[in-house]
Amino acid sequence: MKLKALYGVYYSACGNTRKVIETAAETLQQYLHLPITYIDFTLPAMRKETYVFPKDALVLFGSSVYAGRLPNKMLPFLQNHLQGDNTLALAILTYGNRSYDQAVDEAIQELHLHGFRVIGAAAMSCQHAFTEKLATFRPNEEDKEALRQFLMQLMHTLLENDLSKDMAVLTTKMTTKRSYYKPLKEDGTPAHFLKATPKTRLDLCTKCGICATHCPMGAISFENFYEIIGTCIKCQACVQSCLAKAKYFDDADFLSHVAMLEKNYQKPKENTFWLANTL
Known part of the structure:
Protein backbone atom coordinates (compact mmCIF):
# COMPACT_ATOMS: atom_id res chain seq x y z
CA MET A 1 0.00 0.00 0.00
CA SER A 179 -7.24 15.67 36.72
CA TYR A 180 -6.25 18.77 34.82
CA TYR A 181 -3.38 20.72 36.37
CA LYS A 182 -4.70 23.08 39.02
CA PRO A 183 -3.17 26.54 38.52
CA LEU A 184 -1.39 28.26 41.38
CA LYS A 185 -0.93 31.85 42.39
CA GLU A 186 2.43 33.44 43.03
CA ASP A 187 2.22 32.50 46.72
CA GLY A 188 1.58 28.84 45.91
CA THR A 189 -2.11 28.82 46.80
CA PRO A 190 -4.76 27.74 44.27
CA ALA A 191 -5.64 30.26 41.57
CA HIS A 192 -9.36 30.39 40.82
CA PHE A 193 -10.05 32.10 37.53
CA LEU A 194 -12.45 29.71 35.81
CA LYS A 195 -15.04 32.49 35.47
CA ALA A 196 -12.58 35.14 34.31
CA THR A 197 -13.44 36.74 30.98
CA PRO A 198 -11.66 39.27 28.75
CA LYS A 199 -12.28 42.96 29.23
CA THR A 200 -12.27 45.65 26.55
CA ARG A 201 -10.62 49.07 26.60
CA LEU A 202 -13.44 51.08 25.08
CA ASP A 203 -11.14 53.92 24.09
CA LEU A 204 -9.05 51.55 21.98
CA CYS A 205 -11.69 49.23 20.53
CA THR A 206 -12.41 49.90 16.84
CA LYS A 207 -15.38 47.48 16.74
CA CYS A 208 -13.72 45.54 13.93
CA GLY A 209 -15.02 42.21 15.29
CA ILE A 210 -11.77 40.30 14.90
CA CYS A 211 -11.98 39.12 18.52
CA ALA A 212 -15.37 37.51 17.94
CA THR A 213 -14.21 36.01 14.65
CA HIS A 214 -11.21 34.36 16.31
CA CYS A 215 -12.89 33.03 19.47
CA PRO A 216 -12.74 29.20 19.46
CA MET A 217 -15.85 29.01 21.64
CA GLY A 218 -17.94 31.63 19.85
CA ALA A 219 -18.15 33.31 23.24
CA ILE A 220 -17.89 36.94 22.11
CA SER A 221 -21.05 38.59 20.84
CA PHE A 222 -21.01 39.80 17.23
CA GLU A 223 -23.65 42.35 18.20
CA ASN A 224 -21.65 43.78 21.09
CA PHE A 225 -17.96 42.90 21.11
CA TYR A 226 -17.70 43.81 24.80
CA GLU A 227 -20.21 41.13 25.78
CA ILE A 228 -19.28 37.53 26.62
CA ILE A 229 -22.19 35.26 25.72
CA GLY A 230 -20.55 31.85 26.07
CA THR A 231 -17.80 29.92 27.83
CA CYS A 232 -14.39 31.58 27.91
CA ILE A 233 -11.50 29.09 27.99
CA LYS A 234 -8.80 31.73 28.53
CA CYS A 235 -7.09 30.74 25.27
CA GLN A 236 -6.07 34.39 24.61
CA ALA A 237 -7.13 34.27 20.95
CA CYS A 238 -9.05 37.52 21.37
CA VAL A 239 -6.18 39.25 23.16
CA GLN A 240 -3.59 38.21 20.62
CA SER A 241 -5.71 38.83 17.53
CA CYS A 242 -6.81 42.34 18.55
CA LEU A 243 -4.76 44.76 16.47
CA ALA A 244 -5.81 47.69 18.64
CA LYS A 245 -4.65 45.93 21.85
CA ALA A 246 -8.07 46.54 23.34
CA LYS A 247 -8.65 43.09 24.87
CA TYR A 248 -7.12 42.14 28.21
CA PHE A 249 -7.65 40.12 31.40
CA ASP A 250 -7.63 41.79 34.80
CA ASP A 251 -8.72 38.93 37.06
CA ALA A 252 -6.43 39.02 40.11
CA ASP A 253 -6.00 35.24 40.40
CA PHE A 254 -5.29 34.93 36.68
CA LEU A 255 -2.63 37.64 36.82
CA SER A 256 -1.06 36.06 39.90
CA HIS A 257 -0.93 32.70 38.08
CA VAL A 258 0.81 34.34 35.13
CA ALA A 259 3.33 35.89 37.52
CA MET A 260 3.95 32.44 39.05
CA LEU A 261 4.59 30.93 35.62
CA GLU A 262 6.99 33.73 34.73
CA LYS A 263 8.86 33.22 37.99
CA ASN A 264 9.21 29.44 37.80
CA TYR A 265 9.15 28.31 34.17
CA GLN A 266 11.41 30.60 32.15
CA LYS A 267 14.13 27.99 31.61
Missing part, protein backbone atom coordinates in the same frame (compact mmCIF):
# COMPACT_ATOMS: atom_id res chain seq x y z
CA LYS A 2 1.26 3.47 -0.89
CA LEU A 3 0.30 6.62 0.94
CA LYS A 4 -1.91 8.83 -1.21
CA ALA A 5 -2.86 11.76 1.03
CA LEU A 6 -1.46 13.91 3.83
CA TYR A 7 -3.67 15.72 6.33
CA GLY A 8 -2.85 18.38 8.90
CA VAL A 9 -5.61 18.39 11.54
CA TYR A 10 -5.18 20.86 14.37
CA TYR A 11 -6.50 23.12 17.10
CA SER A 12 -4.49 26.34 17.34
CA ALA A 13 -6.09 29.31 19.10
CA CYS A 14 -3.03 31.56 18.92
CA GLY A 15 -1.26 30.12 15.88
CA ASN A 16 1.77 28.24 17.21
CA THR A 17 0.33 24.75 16.75
CA ARG A 18 -0.62 25.72 13.20
CA LYS A 19 2.99 26.74 12.51
CA VAL A 20 4.28 23.41 13.81
CA ILE A 21 1.78 21.34 11.83
CA GLU A 22 2.48 23.31 8.65
CA THR A 23 6.23 22.77 9.11
CA ALA A 24 5.68 19.03 9.58
CA ALA A 25 3.33 18.71 6.61
CA GLU A 26 5.55 20.70 4.25
CA THR A 27 8.61 18.66 5.29
CA LEU A 28 6.87 15.36 4.63
CA GLN A 29 5.44 16.60 1.35
CA GLN A 30 8.95 17.20 0.01
CA TYR A 31 9.68 13.47 0.29
CA LEU A 32 6.28 11.85 -0.11
CA HIS A 33 5.04 14.17 -2.88
CA LEU A 34 1.50 14.04 -1.55
CA PRO A 35 -1.22 16.67 -1.59
CA ILE A 36 -1.81 18.35 1.78
CA THR A 37 -5.28 19.00 3.17
CA TYR A 38 -5.51 21.14 6.30
CA ILE A 39 -8.41 20.81 8.72
CA ASP A 40 -8.29 23.59 11.30
CA PHE A 41 -10.90 22.77 13.93
CA THR A 42 -10.15 25.79 16.10
CA LEU A 43 -13.44 27.54 15.31
CA PRO A 44 -16.89 26.16 16.17
CA ALA A 45 -18.11 25.82 12.57
CA MET A 46 -15.36 23.33 11.72
CA ARG A 47 -16.21 21.18 14.72
CA LYS A 48 -19.71 20.51 13.41
CA GLU A 49 -18.35 18.38 10.59
CA THR A 50 -17.26 14.73 10.79
CA TYR A 51 -14.05 13.72 9.03
CA VAL A 52 -13.23 10.15 7.99
CA PHE A 53 -9.68 9.34 6.89
CA PRO A 54 -8.80 6.42 4.59
CA LYS A 55 -6.21 3.70 5.14
CA ASP A 56 -3.82 5.22 2.60
CA ALA A 57 -3.54 8.58 4.36
CA LEU A 58 -1.14 10.00 6.94
CA VAL A 59 -2.74 12.33 9.50
CA LEU A 60 -0.76 14.91 11.48
CA PHE A 61 -2.87 15.63 14.53
CA GLY A 62 -1.90 18.77 16.41
CA SER A 63 -3.21 20.48 19.52
CA SER A 64 -2.21 22.94 22.17
CA VAL A 65 -1.91 21.55 25.69
CA TYR A 66 -4.16 23.10 28.34
CA ALA A 67 -3.37 22.38 31.99
CA GLY A 68 -1.39 19.29 31.07
CA ARG A 69 -4.09 17.65 28.96
CA LEU A 70 -5.86 18.01 25.64
CA PRO A 71 -8.24 20.99 25.87
CA ASN A 72 -11.41 19.63 27.44
CA LYS A 73 -13.67 21.68 25.17
CA MET A 74 -11.94 20.28 22.07
CA LEU A 75 -11.76 16.64 23.20
CA PRO A 76 -15.34 15.82 22.12
CA PHE A 77 -14.42 16.76 18.54
CA LEU A 78 -11.61 14.20 18.53
CA GLN A 79 -13.85 11.60 20.13
CA ASN A 80 -16.92 12.14 17.97
CA HIS A 81 -15.89 13.76 14.70
CA LEU A 82 -12.53 12.25 13.69
CA GLN A 83 -12.45 8.66 12.47
CA GLY A 84 -9.63 6.68 10.96
CA ASP A 85 -9.64 3.37 9.12
CA ASN A 86 -6.44 1.91 10.51
CA THR A 87 -4.96 5.22 9.36
CA LEU A 88 -1.37 6.20 10.14
CA ALA A 89 -1.03 9.26 12.37
CA LEU A 90 1.42 11.48 14.21
CA ALA A 91 0.42 13.22 17.45
CA ILE A 92 2.08 16.63 17.77
CA LEU A 93 1.39 18.59 20.97
CA THR A 94 2.52 22.12 21.78
CA TYR A 95 2.80 23.47 25.32
CA GLY A 96 3.77 26.74 26.95
CA ASN A 97 7.05 25.65 28.57
CA ARG A 98 5.52 24.42 31.85
CA SER A 99 4.73 20.74 31.17
CA TYR A 100 2.86 18.61 28.69
CA ASP A 101 2.00 16.20 31.56
CA GLN A 102 -0.40 13.54 30.21
CA ALA A 103 -1.29 15.27 26.93
CA VAL A 104 0.88 13.07 24.70
CA ASP A 105 -0.42 9.87 26.27
CA GLU A 106 -3.97 11.15 26.05
CA ALA A 107 -3.65 12.04 22.37
CA ILE A 108 -2.15 8.65 21.51
CA GLN A 109 -4.89 6.85 23.43
CA GLU A 110 -7.73 8.82 21.87
CA LEU A 111 -6.37 8.45 18.35
CA HIS A 112 -5.98 4.69 18.78
CA LEU A 113 -9.55 4.45 20.06
CA HIS A 114 -10.83 6.13 16.91
CA GLY A 115 -9.15 4.14 14.19
CA PHE A 116 -5.64 5.61 13.94
CA ARG A 117 -2.24 3.91 14.16
CA VAL A 118 0.05 6.41 15.89
CA ILE A 119 3.60 5.84 14.68
CA GLY A 120 5.20 8.96 16.14
CA ALA A 121 4.63 11.81 18.57
CA ALA A 122 6.14 15.12 19.57
CA ALA A 123 5.84 17.56 22.46
CA MET A 124 7.11 20.99 21.45
CA SER A 125 7.62 24.00 23.66
CA CYS A 126 6.03 27.13 22.17
CA GLN A 127 5.46 30.65 23.42
CA HIS A 128 2.89 30.57 26.22
CA ALA A 129 -0.48 32.08 25.35
CA PHE A 130 -0.58 33.90 28.70
CA THR A 131 2.81 35.64 28.47
CA GLU A 132 5.55 36.28 25.95
CA LYS A 133 8.14 35.68 28.69
CA LEU A 134 7.83 31.89 28.44
CA ALA A 135 9.37 30.20 25.37
CA THR A 136 9.59 33.59 23.69
CA PHE A 137 9.20 33.49 19.90
CA ARG A 138 9.05 29.71 19.85
CA PRO A 139 8.66 27.71 17.72
CA ASN A 140 11.84 29.21 16.29
CA GLU A 141 13.98 27.95 13.43
CA GLU A 142 15.92 25.66 15.77
CA ASP A 143 12.67 24.04 16.91
CA LYS A 144 11.52 23.59 13.32
CA GLU A 145 14.83 22.02 12.34
CA ALA A 146 14.58 19.57 15.26
CA LEU A 147 11.12 18.64 14.02
CA ARG A 148 12.43 18.16 10.48
CA GLN A 149 15.19 15.85 11.73
CA PHE A 150 12.66 13.79 13.64
CA LEU A 151 10.50 13.53 10.53
CA MET A 152 13.50 12.30 8.55
CA GLN A 153 13.78 9.39 10.99
CA LEU A 154 10.08 8.77 10.52
CA MET A 155 10.55 8.75 6.75
CA HIS A 156 12.96 5.82 7.04
CA THR A 157 10.28 3.92 8.97
CA LEU A 158 7.68 4.66 6.32
CA LEU A 159 9.97 3.72 3.43
CA GLU A 160 11.28 0.54 5.01
CA ASN A 161 7.91 -0.97 5.97
CA ASP A 162 5.02 -2.45 4.06
CA LEU A 163 2.27 -0.03 5.07
CA SER A 164 -0.43 -2.59 4.27
CA LYS A 165 0.83 -4.74 7.14
CA ASP A 166 0.92 -4.04 10.84
CA MET A 167 3.59 -1.52 11.77
CA ALA A 168 4.93 -0.83 15.21
CA VAL A 169 2.79 1.82 16.88
CA LEU A 170 3.20 3.99 19.93
CA THR A 171 1.42 2.70 22.98
CA THR A 172 0.80 4.27 26.34
CA LYS A 173 0.84 2.83 29.83
CA MET A 174 -1.72 5.40 30.94
CA THR A 175 -4.67 3.57 32.49
CA THR A 176 -6.43 6.51 34.11
CA LYS A 177 -6.41 10.19 33.26
CA ARG A 178 -5.32 12.53 36.01
CA PRO A 268 13.62 26.78 28.01
CA LYS A 269 12.28 23.24 27.76
CA GLU A 270 13.63 20.80 25.21
CA ASN A 271 11.37 19.40 22.54
CA THR A 272 10.68 15.68 22.91
CA PHE A 273 10.08 13.21 20.10
CA TRP A 274 9.00 9.58 20.04
CA LEU A 275 8.95 6.94 17.35
CA ALA A 276 7.13 3.64 17.77
CA ASN A 277 8.48 1.50 20.65
CA THR A 278 10.22 4.46 22.29
CA LEU A 279 7.51 5.97 24.51
